[in-house]
Amino acid sequence: MSDSPPQVRLHNTLTRRTEPLDPIEPGRVTIYTCGSTVYKYAHIGNLRTYLFGDVLHRTLEYLGYEVRYVKNITDVGHMRDDQLDSLSGPDKIELAAETEGKSPAEIAAFYTDAWLEDERLINILPADLMPKATDHIGEMIELTRRLLERSLAYEVDGTIYFDVSAFPAYGRLSGQKVEETHAGHRVDVEADKRNPADFALWKHAGEHRLMSWPSPWGEGFPGWHIECSAMSIKHLGERFDIHTGGIDLKFPHHEDEIAQSEGALGHPVVSVWLHGEFLTMDDAKMAKSAGNIIRVADLPAMGYEPLAFRYLALTAHYRSKLDFTDAAMHAATSGLAKLRRAAASESGTLDLSDEPMATYRSRFRDALSDDLATPRALALAHEVASASDLTDRQRAALIRDFDRVLGLSLDAPQPETVLPDGAAELLERRAKARAARDFAASDALRDRLEELGVEVRDTPEGQVTARR
Ligand SMILES: [Zn+2]
Incomplete structure (x- = not known):
């Protein structure tokens, strides 16, 4: 049994292939995750995406890598409509501020705290750094200036657009053709663009704008996409290993990030792009407009432990859709209880490199190294829980070891369900x-x-x- 970690393979959205992870610096992996736009509560569909980033983070550390993990906080620049990144409609943060009678900073602070509380409830490990967009306006202006200098952008009345026609690789990530991408951009309100597919890097501030900053092009504010180029390059360097996000960010957000970062630096920046699939609820996409929003913090009132949701997320591969139903949550609750029972035995100090434990550990690492196959890893934990070639102590020790990645607090005492009298x-x-x-x-x-x-x-x- 070799002790060297297995080769990690990940499905790269950019190449559409599952490839061996080859970190820029051996033994060290740098990861950037697009975090929440903090103008409302994050729902369990959003949290599923952050959970998959957490499993990646934990897996790499479990396998012996040193990980540098950056996850941003979007507190400016995200226009109301995700797909139509245009000048139309108010900024999400500003709109919430107006509706709730608070300042944009108060709104951002409130929903950031709520999001991080939800993450804590499902054992998402804190990132090493959580930079805020509003703290990086200078870096965004600098990137925009470089893109203008390299003739990849142009100015119209204080607004700077990225010129998609000057960047031939545009569309490579999402597989969209430039002629088709204008379907996602509203032409009527941005009639000054040269090409319907062009997108704003910096926007001229209108009169009623609450959040605006001085720039070489006058008072304005950043577009949504430029923040992630600016923060990832600043905190992880001009080349880094992995960028993750929800599948809905692939286009236009990540496509535009590639255009900005590679356009400004003249070389590839991200090696591997990973995208997590949607969570549906009774087969419908979870979205504010559909009225089917659930927060992690709402789960206890529904009779569920938040960690049962983490368990549920592990039962599906991150690139598969997952349906949130009562039946699935009941099954998750029951699976979680079973693993906790197996982990409850006193394990003492056991050498996990002894057989047969080493073989189980090796299979666990193989499952995770295979593009984070959490359903296999979870199935293996259950196999261990009832394995006849293991003692109670060995089972408990192995399951607690697996829990470093599963993150289910399996060694915690079973939460007591308070039942009514009788x-x-x-x-x-x-x-x-x-x-x-x-x-x-x-x-x-x-x-x-x-x-x-x-x-x-x-x-x-x-x-x-x-x-x-
Ligand atoms: Zn982003």
Whole structure:
């Protein structure tokens, strides 16, 4: 059994291939993740994306890499409509400030705290650095100036546009042809652009603008995309290893980031682009407009432990869609409980490089190294939980070791579910009725539990309850 870490392979959106990770500096990996636009609560769909970044972060550290992880905070420049990055509509932060009667800085601080609290509830490790867009206006102006100097941008009345026709690689990441990309840009309000596909790097500030800064082109504010070019280059260097984000950021946000960064520096900046798929809710995309927004902090009121959501996210590969349903959350709750039971034994000090533990660990590392195959890693944890060639102590030690990546607090005591008076007795009677295959009695007991506000589901692990 070799102790050298397995070769990590990741699916690079840019090349559309799963490739070996080849860090610029051996043994050290630099990662940038596009963080939240802090004008409203992040929902569990957003959190799924940050969870996948966390699994990447934890996996690389588990495998022995030193990781430098930067995740930004977007507190300016993101216009109301994600797809139509145009001058139309107010800035998201400003709009929220107006609606809630607060300053843009208060809005950003409030929703940043809420987002980080949600991340903490599902054990997302803090990034090494969380730079704010408003702290990097100077860097954004400097990048814009360089793009003008290199004839990759042009000015119209204090607004600077990136000239897509001057950057032939535009569209390489998303696979969009330049002629098609104008579908995502509103022409009517940006009639001064040379090409409908061009996008703003810096915008002239109108009269009612709350957040604006002086620039060589007059008072203005940055476009949304330039911030990530400026912050990633400043904090990770002119070449770094991995850039992650949700699939919805692939175009235009990341396509535009590549154009800006590579245009300004004249060489590739990011080696690997990773994109996480959507979370759906009962098969519908989770979006504010659809009215199906759930926060991580809302989960306990729905009867779920936030870590059951983390478990649910691990059951799907990050490049697959995942549906959030009651049935899936009940199954996750039950799976989480099973792993906790297996991790509960006193493990003492065991040498994990002894057989047969070493073989299980090696399989765990192989699963994660295979483009972060968390469903396989989780299945392996369950295999360990009931493996006949392991002792209780060995099972507990291995599962706690795996938890360095799974991040499920498996060694924490089981959270107590507070049940109303009488519910525990009814549950016990129902379990006996089911064991005796007396389904009429079992159903009647389920009804009585429902009257007490306790919802019961049957899973392979037994009865699972949730409070209504
Ligand atoms: Zn970004």
